Structure formats: structure tokens, C-alpha cells
Amino acid sequence: MVSRPAPPDTIASFRGGLIDAARGLGRPLSGAEADALASHYRLLMDWGRRMNLTGLRDPGAVLRRHFLEPIAAADLLGDGGTLVDLGSGNGFPAIPLRVLHPGLALVLVEASEKKSAFLWAVLCELNLRGARVETRRIGTIDDLSDILPCRYLTCRAVRTDRLFRGGSAPVLERGGKALFFVSTEQAGAMRQRPPRGLRWVETRPLQAGPRSVVAVLEPE
Numbered sequence: 001m002v003s004r005p006a007p008p009d010t011i012a013s014f015r016g017g018l019i020d021a022a023r024g025l026g027r028p029l030s031g032a033e034a035d036a037l038a039s040h041y042r043l044l045m046d047w048g049r050r051m052n053l054t055g056l057r058d059p060g061a062v063l064r065r066h067f068l069e070p071i072a073a074a075d076l077l078g079d080g081g082t083l084v085d086l087g088s089g090n091g092f093p094a095i096p097l098r099v100l101h102p103g104l105a106l107v108l109v110e111a112s113e114k115k116s117a118f119l120w121a122v123l124c125e126l127n128l129r130g131a132r133v134e135t136r137r138i139g140t141i142d143d144l145s146d147i148l149p150c151r152y153l154t155c156r157a158v159r160t161d162r163l164f165r166g167g168s169a170p171v172l173e174r175g176g177k178a179l180f181f182v183s184t185e186q187a188g189a190m191r192q193r194p195p196r197g198l199r200w201v202e203t204r205p206l207q208a209g210p211r212s213v214v215a216v217l218e219p220e
Contacts, residue, residue, distance in 0.1 A: 006045040014041050014059055021063060022071050025207075027100075029071075036099045036126045037067060043125060044090060047118050053090040061208075068207040070096035073179060073214045076204075079103030081151025081173070086138070087158045089115055091122050093181055094154050098128055106131035107147055109138065140165055141196075149173045156181040164195035171197050172219045180215040181206070187215040 015038040022029045029037070041062070044053055054062065070093035077083070080103050085094030088108035098106045106128065110116045116135040123131045138144060141164050149170040160180065164171075172178060178198055180190065191200045198217040206212040 006042050010045075010059075011038055011042050014038060014063070017059075017063060018067055021068055025068065025072055027071050027074060033099055037096055039125050040091065040095055040099075040122055041067070043118070043122050047121070051114055051118070053115070053118065065208040065212075066090070066092040067096060069093055069181060069212070069214070071100065072206060073097070073181075073204065074100045076177060076179060076214075076216060077101050077104070077152055081105070081176070082107060083152040083154065084144070084147055084150040085109065086153070086155040086163070087111075088119055088133070089157075091119055093156065093179075095119075095122055095126070095128070097154065098131060099126065104130075104152070107150075108133045109144065109147070110135060111137045138163070141171060142169065145169055149176070151176045153178040154181070160190065160195050161193075164197070170219065171195075174219060176219060177201075178217040180217070182213060182215055184211045184213055187213050190215050190217075 015034055018037060019029055019034050047053060074097060077097060079101050082105040083094060083097060084107045086109050088094055088110040094106060094108060098104055108119050110119060110133060113135055116133045119133045149172050151173050153172060187203050194200050194217060197220055199220050201216040201218050203213040203215050206214055
């Protein structure tokens, strides 16, 4: 059975809400940025009928969790260098961050072949040059020695305590940042015991709820 694409009026409504919400965050979107993010939403909805890409069904929750969070954190990054995203899944937060920073190269690391196919579809649809998907399972950060160090590292829903166990190779380039989209409890634990090679900088509240933050770390 072929799934039906999301209705155009649904996408248009989401795009309008996205533009208004981004303006409220102090990061207005250009027409091209809004189009790209709306296309990501459309693909998320279309592919989500055939595979599990998000547990969220309410468009407002999808907007806050998947789109407004990276928009709120976008000023923490600059253009230039490579952004590596671990456990990319449905492409958040990394693809919106790349849309907002077109000068970045992007590497999406995802274990699932099905989700990797989705990610490739989004990259192609959005014509994000300099972006690619690495389909591989990683046990520790040393499994990424051919990709790291990078300027920026992002991840969500990844067990960083296991990921950063062992190894000695640098994760970030000098002047780089790691952004961990986590709960306040996870951020507290990370502050007490930062991942190997990184030092704590700050947290920033996010739009998904009072317990959602982005933890910012830098190279030691």
C-alpha cells in the first residue's frame, strides 16, 4: 500500500507556524530556510507513515521538539568546519542546524539502514551539498577516528557515558563545541562528570519543555 503524502495545506500551515515561532525566538527565517525546513517536515510525515521516525504526532509538539530546539541553539555555531551528528535518526537537530549554517559540512552518523535512507532522502530533497550519511554502529568514540576531530559535535538520545569510555584521541578541534540535547537531569550528571576530553561551559533551556536543555561543552 502506497502512503499518501501530507496535504499541501498541512505543510503550508506548518511553515507559517514555523516562521512565526522562529521570529518569536529572535531568529527570523529567510524564505529559503523556511522552505527547506518545511520540506524536512513533509518528508518526516510522509516517511513516518511507513517507519517509526518520531513518537510525536501533534504538529505543535513536532514543531517545538524537532525544529525550534535547533533554531534556538543555532547561534552557538558558526559557519565553516564540519558538524558531526551522532545517532541522527530523523535528522534533528543536525539538519536544521545545517540549513541555518550553509557553510558547514555535515556528517550524519546513523546505525539503521532504513533511517539512513530517510536521511539521504532529506539531504537530496534539500540539496544540502557537503552533507553525507555514515551508516555504522559505534560502540565508543574511537569508532569515529576517521571522522573526528570535528569543529562541532551534536547528539540527542545517545548514552554519552558509554560512548566516551576509553580512548585518547581528540573529539573536537580547537575552538570547537559539543552540543548535547538532553534533560536537566542528564545535564547535571554531565556537569559533574564531563565526557572525556571535554569541559563544561553552560546549559540553555529549550522549547520542548522545562526539563529540556542543550548542554554546551568545549575541548579541554
